[in-house]
Structures are given as C-alpha cells and as structure tokens.
Amino acid sequence: MAVKAIENLKIYVDAYPQDRKAREVILSLYLSTERFDEAVSFYQQMLQENPNDAKAMSSLASIYFKRGDFNGGVAWLEKRIAAEPPEVRPEVYHLIGAQAWDRSYNYLDLDPVERAQIVEQGLQALNKAVELRPDYFEAISYINLLYREKAKMETDPVKQQEYMATADQYRNQAIELRKKSMASRTPTPEPAG
Numbered sequence: 001m002a003v004k005a006i007e008n009l010k011i012y013v014d015a016y017p018q019d020r021k022a023r024e025v026i027l028s029l030y031l032s033t034e035r036f037d038e039a040v041s042f043y044q045q046m047l048q049e050n051p052n053d054a055k056a057m058s059s060l061a062s063i064y065f066k067r068g069d070f071n072g073g074v075a076w077l078e079k080r081i082a083a084e085p086p087e088v089r090p091e092v093y094h095l096i097g098a099q100a101w102d103r104s105y106n107y108l109d110l111d112p113v114e115r116a117q118i119v120e121q122g123l124q125a126l127n128k129a130v131e132l133r134p135d136y137f138e139a140i141s142y143i144n145l146l147y148r149e150k151a152k153m154e155t156d157p158v159k160q161q162e163y164m165a166t167a168d169q170y171r172n173q174a175i176e177l178r179k180k181s182m183a184s185r186t187p188t189p190e191p192a193g
Contacts, residue, residue: 002033027059036063052083061095070103070118090129090136097126097142104149116153122146137177144170 009026013019023042030039040063046056057080064072074096081092100122104115123146129139147167154160 002029005029036067039063054080054083057083065099070099073099074121090133090139093125093129094136094139094142097122097129097139097146101142101145101149112153119146119149135177137174137181140170140174140177144174
C-alpha cells in the first residue's frame with residue numbers, strides 16, 4: 001500500500017510541485033518504510049531547489065545517523081552550521097555532541113578507535129556550542145556525559161579518575177546553570193496591597 005501511495009503521490013507532486021504537504025507525505029512514507037536511499041534523494045532534490053534549506057540538512061543528518069553513519073550525519077550538520085545564522089549554531093553543535101554521546105553510549109560494538117574519535121568530535125562540537133553560548137547548560141551536560149564515556153574507554157586508572165573528576169565538574173556547572181535558568185523564569189510574586 002505504501003508503494004502504491006508513493007507512486008500516486010509522485011504523480012501528484014510532478015503536477016503540483018509547489019504542494020509541500022504532499023512532498024512531506026511522500027517523505028514520511030519513505031521514512032516509515034525505511035526507504036532511506038529514496039529519502040536521501042528526496043532531500044537532495046529539495047536542496048537543489050533551495051541550497052540553504054536547514055530543515056532538509058537536519059533531516060539528511062538524521063537519516064545518516066539512523067543508518068549508523070555518524071560521519072555522514074555530522075557532515076550534513078556542518079553544512080547546516082554554515083547555512084545558519086550565528087544565533088542558531090550552538091544548537092547544531094549541541095546536536096552533534098548529543099549524537100556523539102548516543103553513538104558511544106548505545107553502540108558498544110564500535111571499534112575502540114572509532115569510538116574515541118566520535119567522543120572527541122562530540123567534545124569539540126559541544127565546546128564550540130559553549131563558546132558561543134556560555135550558559136548553555138544542555139551542552140555542558142553532554143560534555144559531562146562524554147567525559148564519562150572517555151573514562152569508560154580509558155585503561156589508565158589515574159586518567160580514568162581525571163576524566164570522571166572533569167565530568168563531575170561539568171555536571172555541577174550544568175546543574176548550577178539550570179538552577180539559574182529556572183530561577184530567572186520564575187516570576188516573583190507581587191506584594192499584596
């Protein structure tokens with residue numbers, strides 16, 4: 001049924017290329033049926049029409065991450081960084097770091113060298129996010145998590161303890177920044193009368 005729906009939607013989209021909703025339905029069908037190659041081609045076509053389409057770049061990155069291609073996902077997010085205004089870039093760097101943690105934490109069968117490289121890429125991206133937005137507690141939280149991943153891979157007990165101590169420092173910093181953020185959002189009650 002999905003194949004037939006895609007065929008019919010393609011005919012419709014060819015006749016009405018400006019109908020973005022129909023394109024999104026085709027894409028949804030590609031993704032739900034795990035036809036990732038066709039989804040990639042679809043997004044690449046969108047990028048030919050609009051080379052700075054950040055949503056398409058993020059979606060391509062997501063597909064590459066789902067396929068287990070970390071470097072392919074990062075490459076698309078780096079293209080998005082180049083296309084985004086400066087105020088959005090910290091969030092994209094944060095996304096790279098979060099994906100690095102996910103890959104290291106959830107895919108324990110990774111080659112140890114590749115795993116270490118992914119952790120380092122994630123730390124570099126998160127440090128850039130914090131450099132651009134020093135109070136970015138979510139990014140700092142992931143720095144904490146990636147140092148814990150480094151500690152798990154380390155065989156030298158002294159270095160392992162150093163990484164854990166660094167992770168704890170970042171965790172504490174993130175907690176403090178989160179508290180400040182929550183306090184600044186909480187309205188102070190006005191005095192009665």
